[in-house]
Amino acid sequence: MFFPKEMMEIELIVPAKDLLAVTKVLSGHGVFHQADSSYPSLGSGNTWQESAAGYAGLERRIQVIMQTLSIDEGQPQANKEFETMGDLDVIRSAVEGMEDEVKQATDQRIAEKKRLEQLESTLHQLQPVADIDLDISSMRNSRYLFSMLGQIPAANVERLQTSLARVPNVFLTLRSDISKPVVWLAGTQANADVLERAARSAYLSPLTLPEEYQGTPAKIIAALQTTIESTNRKIADLEVTLAQIGKTRIEQLRALLWDVHASRVMAEAIVRFGQLRYTYVVTGWVQSDDMESLTQRLKTASKEILIETLPTTRSGFNSNVPVAMQNSKFLKPFQMLVNTYSRPRYGELDPTWFIVFMFPFLFGAMFGDIGQGLVLALLGYLMASKKVKALSGLSGLGGVVALCGASATLFGFLYGSIFGFEEDVHIFGMKLEPLWISPIHHIMDVLMVAVGAGVVLLILAYLIGIFNYTVSKERGHLLFGHNGIAGFVLYLSLLGFGGASFGVLPVSPTVFLALAIFAGIGVLFSEVFIHLVEGHRPLIDGGIGTYLIQAGVELFEVIISMLSNTLSYVRVGAFAVAHGGLSQAIFILARLAGGGEDGGFGYWITIILGNLFIIGFEGLIVGIQTMRLSYYEFFSKFFTGGGMRFEPLTLKPVQEE
Amino acid sequence: MAASGVSGYAAISARVRAMYSSLLSPQEMARLSDSPDFQSLLAQLKPTIYGSYIEELKEKELTPRRVVFQIKGRLADVYDSVIHMAPEHTRPLLTQLYRYFEVENLKAVLRGIVTDPTWERVRDVLFPYGSMSVLPLQAMVEAGNVSAAVELLRGTVYEETLSFAMKRYSAEQNLFPLEVALDLNYWRKLWQETKRLPSKDQQQALRVVGSLIDMNNLMWAIRYRVYHELSEEELINYTLPFGYHLRDDDIRSIAAGADIASVVQRVYPGIPDLNILLEEPRSGLPLLELQLKQNLMRQCMAAFVGDPFHIGIPLAYLVLCELEIQDMTVLLEAMFSRVSEEKYRPYLLKTALVKA
Incomplete structure (x- = not known):
């Protein structure tokens, strides 16, 4: 559930006579991801x-x-x-x-x-001369007059006139057209050759009438x-x-x-098979669950086939192992959010489950409103169910929108807000009171809680990172990486130092400071320690001086990013406050539109339009902010990605993941 | 409002300067040209910026044509990157500049259809334009004849240009009118896009784009007169009335039969021995073109001096990249065909620049 599906590497030696039967088995069931073994x-x-x-x-x-x-x-x-x-x-x-x-x-x-x-x-070329009562063929066969009616690229008109500056001629634009004006060029028959060459080089395309069209233009x-x-x-x-x-x-x-x-x-x-004299070599990947049935089918197709299977470990370098996710249909929209960032590697924890909880939670906290949340939930349902044709293109996002709407509704109860109304609201005879807090009235509290929630999420991200390093057996990064144990201890000790300095924690700040310096040294020399643990030599690339400067700057950046990542979550509280503020602005406008009255037509129209604006505009911004917090603050602590998609051979079209 | 000035150009200017440093220096180019053979040249290219492009080829694919195709991929990447980094209001110009290679691909496909209509042969001489081009080049080649191929361009920016030219092609069965129409249309649009820029950008862009137009327009005019023996009117119609230093009067003088050397001397006073060069045009014109390209190269390098917050720097860099790839093409072809050093060296722009 938390990792991509388990894969097995498979190598086949196929007798040439069974080639087609085996290929059919491999490509006919959508279970075999082929690797190139053609060389x-x-x-x-x-x-x-x-x-x-x-x-x-x-x-x-x-x-x-x-x-x-x-x-x-x-x-x-x-x-x-x-x-x-x-x-x-x-x-x-x-x-x-x-x-x-x-x-x-x-x-x-x-x-x-x-x-x-x-x-x-x-027709287009003749229409400008429709009124002329003259047989067209008489112009064509004139003894003294050269005449050419036709279309020319608009860009060439001026250039043609320039080129004919030294040749007597009459040049008229009969029909102005942005791309194909109709023009008439005339001169003496003595200059016919020059005029014709000039016209041709300006891509003037003369009107050519088939023989059956005779008489005046009108005819x-x-x-x-x-x-x-x-x-x-x-x-x-x-x-x-x-x-x-x-x-x-x-x-x-x-x-x-x-x-x-x-x-x-x-x-x-x-x-892509490797061809030997009498046999073919086939390599690829199969999901472990499908291995048995595939083996049976292969043996039925070829009695003499040799099958070797190699289980794949999730540790170490495994970026060449294709990744098949194993999430239920319900989780697909959230998996799409994860894949937009990157596909997990084979040995890496799939963060989809975390996003399922975290994304709606953060969205709801920023957009808490019972009414607006229900509207979003309904919209998400309509998107996912494909009942409205116009929204069917967004069906993949429907689940995310619906869950975010539901979360916003729950937070609406916690904030005591429905369509922006927060005071004197009665639902089914009961007065609507905030179950927890009204953000606009307790700004500092909300901001502090938001940062606190951010700290919890970042600690979770560090723990997942440490878990990933443990599973992949990258001991160097696990112990000394910026997002490994050293980085985590540094973060915790900086938090502890802050807490103790402000008297929140009953421990001396010096203890945390000492711990921070200890962990900081680990991070400062992380490259050396990682090389040491993982057996890479030389321990330092380049000179010691350069390394110290670079590592110092990196440590500074790590500390700054810890601070900025934590404070970044303050936006969750800030948006909850801004949501209330925006609603109040809508009420002021509504009163102005209703002539100072609460309840007139103008008042309610403004309320409805204002709510639609908040749902559309603020909903979009909050969505982007949630994505940002997920991608940059949360994922960056543990998620590397870069996994290769599992693309099995199949003879029939498959739906995109 | 479009980002311009320091805010719009700070990032792209820094990035382009960093990319500029990855261009081969004249010394590096000289070292490459000292390679004893084709294989050594490829070995020398591996540690350069082109190495990763060549590494994609298997041993048996290491022919000059394939290698040149690969290293052109570098230019495609550079264009892609610069266009995406550039301020919004300059992108139409950069995209149009890049379209030069699409036009060249189109011309190559049309030539391929006439001479040897197999996709495998045509493919290798194309520029790897990537996803920015939507031309159905393979389908055009497979269409088998020029009319059917041009039919496939319906709905593209080339449809209108070629609709007039195709009438002439049908009558004359010669690709010349098609190619000229494509060229004129390309440069006119490039000029229009340059003129749409705000004044500071326009001024800087004109130095690069205008110089490119001058060079091409002048060479067309001379070739039309010397090789094609076109009439005065035809020559004027097949050239452009604008440029940076080259005036329409100059083109008309050449068309009217004026002394070519004196016109070139007026526009490019720095070119030595013009009369000797143009005495025997068939051998002299390629050398004149080389001088004009070197002049263009100097103009582009000069764009990197002074105020860095304008479109001139990205434009100049793109042109320099292209000229470098022209040098690489000369070198690869010459080494593979074992052309003697004294024959190909004069055609290397960068090394000649050092001597100059």
Whole structure:
């Protein structure tokens, strides 16, 4: 529960004849995380590489067909067994057949769409000269006049004019357009070549009319509009044809896609096997719980397979062991919060359980209000249940929001606050009184308690850190690390020194000071001691002088960060106070809006809007502050992270963790 | 309000200066060029900033093309990092500057389609642009022809630019109009983004961006006249009317047939022996371009002197990184092909700078 799932390393020697059967077992059940054992190889790995590339290419082609036909990939049949790898040639010919069937209609559709685009562009260019009562072809075939009507990139208009500064010409912008203005360039036929080259180099695209469009611009425009309508009809017909093809082919395409997908996964897995003369070497990781069933399946698939399993210790260097978390569905949203920071390493304590309690606790303490908490809890429920479509995208966060809302409600009872009302409030005939304290009226008390809670959380973080070092058997860090026993003793003795100096503890401050100096020396020379305990040489990298300066600065930083981490929790109290203050500001505004009256329409509208603002705005800020306290103050004391995700081979799509 | 001045640039300025120190010094570059062969050069590169990029390659993949591809990854990382550190209001300019490599990728893909349309061959000459690019480059290559490939660019920033150029491509079956359209569009947008900056940033950015534009615009104009023999009007249309020192009048003079050496002399008074260089343009132009790049390098290095709180420093650093990778490419290709030292050394910007 507190650690990632237990893993076992597995090494297989597979006879070549059983290769496919074993690969199917390994990739068909979603339990085997493959490690690359492709080196050294005796060759012919390329054949599998080619097969994998072949399947990948076919998979892509099928996806393109499905996209064209607007068919989604769907899911493979639940009871479908991918017995063998598909024959590349057979699949290729099936894909080509379907491509041909689809191609005719899609090519026609593309051609018609292009035609439509051209027609619309021609129409666009002719519209500015619609009123001119002149046969267009007479301009085109003029004996003395060079004339060019067309579109040009807007950025080139000025440059074209500049380039023609020494050539007599008339240049008019007939239609201003931000990207494609319509222009008309004219000059004498004697300069036609120069004008044409200039226009071409400025990317002026001349209007070209097919032969069937003759006469005045108005006449051509009318003809164009008729053709555009008929082209649109043709496109619609082609889309109906494609939809029909899609309807008849949907099952076949999906089945083919998943067959090819499975074949690709298996081929890619084999590429990463180590190939010897008659056997293949396969290495990877399996969760211990799945080991027995996998072994049985493998032995059924191959009588001569050799299986070697190695249990994995949680101590020492284990960053290459994949990590599978073992939290229930309820904890998934909180696990997501942890993973956002980092995935735990194999030998590391999974802090999800701590976050489940700590995150809502800190949030509720900063946002304590019965009404607003209930609204948040309801919102979280709606997010998690996916009952409101607009919120379904946030379903992963629903659990966190709901629990934070519930916590805020509990703290609301402790603070005696409901929708910001704290005085003279009656619920079901009972007067609402703070069960503990009203933050706005006891500011110093709340701040002190917040720092106290911070101290408790930091002590817990140090203890978890010490536990992690113990489990991973990093003795040097355990004894002398900044977050190990030396760091912890330093922190406690600094706290004790502070407490004794202010008379809170009945012990002389000198005792704690001596303890702090002792622990400080441990931290100051932590690198030396760690190297000494763990057998690393040299004890000091670089000169002693440099080391002392560096270690001194580091010690200073450690002490400062202990202080700042502790004081950082004062924000929990500060936000609880600010929450009350913000509510009071809303009431002042509400009275102003209600003309000084409590109970008018303006008053209640302002109260409602103000509460919504607090829930949205302050809720977000408090959420960010909670995350900050969790990540930087709490996690940084014990959580290293950097674990590799357990990604088992699977022939069917899996839901993201 | 956008962060600017000391508050906006304190962090990025410090970081970029730290990154600047990881650029290879001229002495280090000289040492690398002293390597006896390709393998020794790779061994010498391992302790440098490029080492981690090369280490990702297996032994059999250590070809100049693959190594260059890998070390370009360093430039991609640098861009990514600088863009993310930069103040919000300067990011459009930096992103547009970075887009140069996307445009180059696009051009390489189009050339690949025409010459050898296999993704495996095209892939290695591309710049590892990363997630900032959404171009379907592989699908474009697999499309098999230029028209189908350009169709795949619908909805991207290149659609409009290429829609006009494609009409010319269809008629002429030549990539030239497509490439020119992409280039002009890129530099125009870069200029526009520079002009959108507040005055102090704009002034500093113009030194770097304007110098880049000057260099490219001048080389285009000269090449169009010398190699392509374009008409005056075409040359003007294929060049840009703005720059830092280079004026539109200069471009128009070159287009109209004026003496190229005297125009270059006016814009770049420090370049020696211009007349000799341009006497035989085919051999002289690459050397002229080299001089212009060195001049650009000096401009960029000068940006690090004085007030550090402006966009000039990140821009200059990015350009210096790119020039360093150009040097590395020359060196790797030369060593692999066993080109003699006297032939490739003049093309190393950094070592030549020391001599200068």
